[in-house]
Amino acid sequence: MKLTNEELEVLSILEENHRVSVETMAAMVNTTVENTMEIIKKLESDKIIVSYPALIDWSKVEGKENIVAMIEVKVTPKRGVGFDEVAERIYRFPEVTSLYLMSGAYDLSLTIEGKSMTEIATFVSEKLSTIENVISTTTHFMLKKYKHDGVVFGGSKDTDRRMVVSP
Amino acid sequence: MRNAPQHYFSETVKELKPSGIRKFFDLAASIEDVISLGVGEPDFVTPWSIREAAILSLEEGFTSYTANPGLLELRQEITKYLKNRFDVQYSPIDQVIVTVGASLALDIAFRAILNPGDEVLIVEPAFVSYSPLVAMAGGNPVPIATTADNGFKLTPEHIENAVTPKTKAILICSPNNPTGTCLNKKEMAEIAHAIEKHDLILVSDEVYAELTYDEDYTSFAAIDGMYERTILINGFSKGFAMTGWRLGFLAAPKAFVEQMVKIFQYTTMCAPHMLQHGAIEALRNTSDEVENMRKSYRRRRNYVVQALNSIGLDCHTPGGAFYVFPSIKKTGLTSEQFAEELLLKEKVAVVPGTAFGESGEGYVRCSYATSMEQLQEAIKRMTRFMESLEIRDIQKEKLYSNQ
Numbered sequence A: 001m002k003l004t005n006e007e008l009e010v011l012s013i014l015e016e017n018h019r020v021s022v023e024t025m026a027a028m029v030n031t032t033v034e035n036t037m038e039i040i041k042k043l044e045s046d047k048i049i050v051s052y053p054a055l056i057d058w059s060k061v062e063g064k065e066n067i068v069a070m071i072e073v074k075v076t077p078k079r080g081v082g083f084d085e086v087a088e089r090i091y092r093f094p095e096v097t098s099l100y101l102m103s104g105a106y107d108l109s110l111t112i113e114g115k116s117m118t119e120i121a122t123f124v125s126e127k128l129s130t131i132e133n134v135i136s137t138t139t140h141f142m143l144k145k146y147k148h149d150g151v152v153f154g155g156s157k158d159t160d161r162r163m164v165v166s167p
Numbered sequence B: 001m002r003n004a005p006q007h008y009f010s011e012t013v014k015e016l017k018p019s020g021i022r023k024f025f026d027l028a029a030s031i032e033d034v035i036s037l038g039v040g041e042p043d044f045v046t047p048w049s050i051r052e053a054a055i056l057s058l059e060e061g062f063t064s065y066t067a068n069p070g071l072l073e074l075r076q077e078i079t080k081y082l083k084n085r086f087d088v089q090y091s092p093i094d095q096v097i098v099t100v101g102a103s104l105a106l107d108i109a110f111r112a113i114l115n116p117g118d119e120v121l122i123v124e125p126a127f128v129s130y131s132p133l134v135a136m137a138g139g140n141p142v143p144i145a146t147t148a149d150n151g152f153k154l155t156p157e158h159i160e161n162a163v164t165p166k167t168k169a170i171l172i173c174s175p176n177n178p179t180g181t182c183l184n185k186k187e188m189a190e191i192a193h194a195i196e197k198h199d200l201i202l203v204s205d206e207v208y209a210e211l212t213y214d215e216d217y218t219s220f221a222a223i224d225g226m227y228e229r230t231i232l233i234n235g236f237s238k239g240f241a242m243t244g245w246r247l248g249f250l251a252a253p254k255a256f257v258e259q260m261v262k263i264f265q266y267t268t269m270c271a272p273h274m275l276q277h278g279a280i281e282a283l284r285n286t287s288d289e290v291e292n293m294r295k296s297y298r299r300r301r302n303y304v305v306q307a308l309n310s311i312g313l314d315c316h317t318p319g320g321a322f323y324v325f326p327s328i329k330k331t332g333l334t335s336e337q338f339a340e341e342l343l344l345k346e347k348v349a350v351v352p353g354t355a356f357g358e359s360g361e362g363y364v365r366c367s368y369a370t371s372m373e374q375l376q377e378a379i380k381r382m383t384r385f386m387e388s389l390e391i392r393d394i395q396k397e398k399l400y401s402n403q
Helices: A005-016 A022-029 A031-043 A083-090 A117-129 B011-015 B020-029 B048-058 B072-086 B101-113 B128-138 B158-162 B186-196 B252-265 B273-285 B286-309 B335-346 B372-388 B391-399
Strands: A066-075 A096-101 A108-114 A134-141 B096-099 B119-122 B142-144 B166-175 B201-205 B230-235 B248-251 B366-367
Touching: A005 B286, A031 A117, A031 B166, A031 B372, A066 A117, A083 A096, A083 A108, A108 A117, A108 B273, A117 A134, B011 B128, B011 B372, B020 B335, B072 B096, B072 B248, B072 B273, B096 B101, B096 B252, B101 B128, B101 B166, B101 B201, B101 B248, B119 B128, B119 B158, B128 B142, B128 B166, B142 B158, B158 B186, B166 B391, B186 B286, B286 B372, B335 B366, B335 B372, B366 B372
Parallel strands: B119 B142, B119 B166, B166 B201, B201 B230
Antiparallel strands: A066 A108, A066 A134, A096 A108, B096 B248, B230 B248
């Protein structure tokens, strides 16, 4: 879908910080508040804006630390629907936070989050492996999150090293 | 310790005034938690691939001198860039010098063309170092004051009114620091006629060329009749977020470069070798990042102009750079008073317009090269400051009655 310059500007601003007020956003795009609201509504209804998630580093919150695993899955594609049907069966599980069809040594890559190793092991052995057409799974546990969705986790604090006043 | 006697020093240097920015910097630096709209440099860190190229250069041991005018490979990239981006053709062999920042390029340009007493027209408000550079080269800086009525734009009439038999050159910075004013092609062509008519050399500071927001940028060297009399100055500081690298360049007709390279070889030898490798990477592979930075500045410009106007600080919309130059005349304060009171009361640093010449009185420079969060907070504080001011009508009348 081809977007206007104003629509692209709104997307860039939201991608950077979706908490910017509509008034500020309108000023940044150099348009009216009404027009900005219409643009956002349109982008949402066209499913270009999919959601407004907050990216939270749960590992820092006591009692909320999740275990994350990335699982490579080999499947047998089904005539007529290819990989879509089995993918749909997998992504319906609430534990699955992302799912991609991949080229290469395996077919599907999924990320799941659970409270414990046992929870993840149970998911893999009882829910995932038992799906018809799933041939094999390889589970990798995530040890530390450095960067996610373009955001650096727990990196050094950004400090402005510039002089307060300069040429 | 006893001070050194005054006769130890050059008369030219003794007469130089300290930069108005530096003076204000000392005050701002003494206060904690200041939101700074006073910085004249990008808030982005140099794109990683450029930094990486410089690191690799060091790892591989490129620690020697380069040719005086810079690595040929870099000069080739510069000429390609000037051709592709601005449609001006230079030879990498004898028409380009890679300098230590655009400031040094300006320095050697003036030293190469000025004889004692030659006048150089400087479009004001102007970057703080222009007049001192002319003076240090033995010339006389002659300010041309532009005004907010026509967006601080230079016109041929300005030149006609200022030119004398001693006028040798004119220095134009577009987009301008501190006003952000950007001349369009038509305006440049009209100015070019006046420059040609009086046989002036044009020193064109195009260091903000990458940061224009509303129209495509035209280099003065691309305007009819200007190429042979233009010394084009540019650099990596602003567009590529490389201020601390101190890398600039100049391009000019061969005869100019022949003279300028002599000064450069006796004073500087060459720009740092490893940094030149970073600059090659900048020109080859970072156009997307430069574009993203440009878009970000544009959004912030739109916001700041609207916000300042809405709190009573009249502000034209600048076409480039990352500064706005709002009028503070309504407050009845001088630029210095306004900047100082704003800093002391609300901890927001802006630069008094007088730092950029007398014609800057009644204005302050605000840089929007800082995060949206900081800008929003700065506007909140400035709103509070404006509301707290008692507009001093008598003082205002006294100050601005002649303008």
